[in-house]
Amino acid sequence: MKTVLFSTKSYERPFFDEANREAGSPHELTFHEARLTEATTELSRGHPCVCPFVNDILSEAVLEALHRGGTRLIALRSAGFNHVELDAAARLDLTVVRVPAYSPHAVAEHSVCLMLALNRGVHRAYNRVREGNFALGGLIGFDMADKTAGIVGTGKIGALTARILRGFGCRLLGFDVQPSEDCLAMGLQYVDFPELLAESHIITLHCPLNPDTHHLIDADAVGRMREGVMLINTSRGAVVDTPALIDGLKSRRIGKVGLDVYEEESDLFFRDLSNEVLEDDQLARLLTFPNVIITGHQAFLTGEALEGIADTTLDNISEFETQGTCTNEVHAAQHTQ
Numbered sequence: 633m634k635t636v637l638f639s640t641k642s643y644e645r646p647f648f649d650e651a652n653r654e655a656g657s658p659h660e661l662t663f664h665e666a667r668l669t670e671a672t673t674e675l676s677r678g679h680p681c682v683c684p685f686v687n688d689i690l691s692e693a694v695l696e697a698l699h700r701g702g703t704r705l706i707a708l709r710s711a712g713f714n715h716v717e718l719d720a721a722a723r724l725d726l727t728v729v730r731v732p733a734y735s736p737h738a739v740a741e742h743s744v745c746l747m748l749a750l751n752r753g754v755h756r757a758y759n760r761v762r763e764g765n766f767a768l769g770g771l772i773g774f775d776m777a778d779k780t781a782g783i784v785g786t787g788k789i790g791a792l793t794a795r796i797l798r799g800f801g802c803r804l805l806g807f808d809v810q811p812s813e814d815c816l817a818m819g820l821q822y823v824d825f826p827e828l829l830a831e832s833h834i835i836t837l838h839c840p841l842n843p844d845t846h847h848l849i850d851a852d853a854v855g856r857m858r859e860g861v862m863l864i865n866t867s868r869g870a871v872v873d874t875p876a877l878i879d880g881l882k883s884r885r886i887g888k889v890g891l892d893v894y895e896e897e898s899d900l901f902f903r904d905l906s907n908e909v910l911e912d913d914q915l916a917r918l919l920t921f922p923n924v925i926i927t928g929h930q931a932f933l934t935g936e937a938l939e940g941i942a943d944t945t946l947d948n949i950s951e952f953e954t955q956g957t958c959t960n961e962v963h964a965a966q967h968t969q
């Protein structure tokens with residue numbers, strides 16, 4: 633199927649080319665670095681399949697333009713689909729498919745990487761030692777063993793994060809609308825959200841962004857947290873209300889923050905802006921804290937995950953092309969992701 637991919641980077645193209653070659657080259661792939669916006673929809677004209685990435689916003693206007701250009705399939709190369717106006721897609725008879733799981737290990741391991749780096753001040757130690765500063769002031773961490781880790785969203789990524797943290801000897805608490813047997817079996821205890829906030833030394837977010845989780849971490853939630861808590865967000869930026877997070881850091885209620893996602897990331901992340909003036913004052917403020925580590929939505933970025941994304945995306949397109957439907961279709965009523 634003629635497929636146009638938006639927001640592509642040089643490092644992911646070989647994975648798509650290889651996956652397509654291995655499948656016998658059934659698809660004609662055109663790669664664009666440009667993001668998918670109303671202005672760039674013209675690039676998709678004549679392509680029945682469009683493949684966007686996480687920060688391409690598929691608004692009603694974008695979907696209408698794609699529909700006018702002959703697109704029938706939106707093949708998301710992500711698990712999250714909060715960036716698609718699903719009602720509009722359904723109205724336009726556009727099928728939306730996604731990659732429900734590629735490497736949940738990649739995201740779980742990156743979440744724990746942020747925890748350990750923050751805990752032991754690896755980001756600060758790295759800079760100090762390079763300057764010949766071997767002083768240890770400000771680098772006191774804590775043993776992970778016996779600390780309480782609160783996992784919000786115990787699906788594929790949350791469960792793997794729980795498994796890793798169990799290996800450290802953490803006590804596991806969870807909050808989810810659908811408790812997982814796997815997590816219960818590993819000793820995780822489900823509690824309500826306020827209890828998780830009050831009890832946890834580490835809170836790690838692995839729920840999808842949906843109307844229920846939008847700004848789940850707001851001023852009220854921050855106020856309920858244990859003094860000095862560590863907060864990790866590798867899910868979606870808008871699960872956290874950034875001003876409340878900044879206030880929590882300033883009041884010392886929140887002791888450490890690790891973010892791989894940021895509510896306003898779509899105009900920033902995945903781009904080299906090192907020669908530009910940063911206009912986002914909230915992000916600029918977050919970058920001033922010594923106890924905050926931000927990575928630019930890279931939690932998924934392992935070779936295994938890129939391979940999985942390419943394979944499943946192309947399988948999704950093939951399934952749609954041959955059968956007119958797809959197992960990994962996303963429906964408008966699906967609000968739990």
Ligand code: NAI
Binds near residue numbers: 736784809868931968
């Ligand atoms: P999943 O669907 O396996 O698990 C999500 C869990 O959240 C489910 O157990 C669900 O019941 C729960 N949940 C839904 N609504 C909830 C609510 N209101 N309160 C509490 N829990 C709720 O999804 P998976 O694969 O574990 O991914 C989780 C999220 O991670 C994705 O939706 C995506 O936003 C994010 N993600 C981030 C990546 C990154 O590179 N930073 C890469 C891949 C995913």
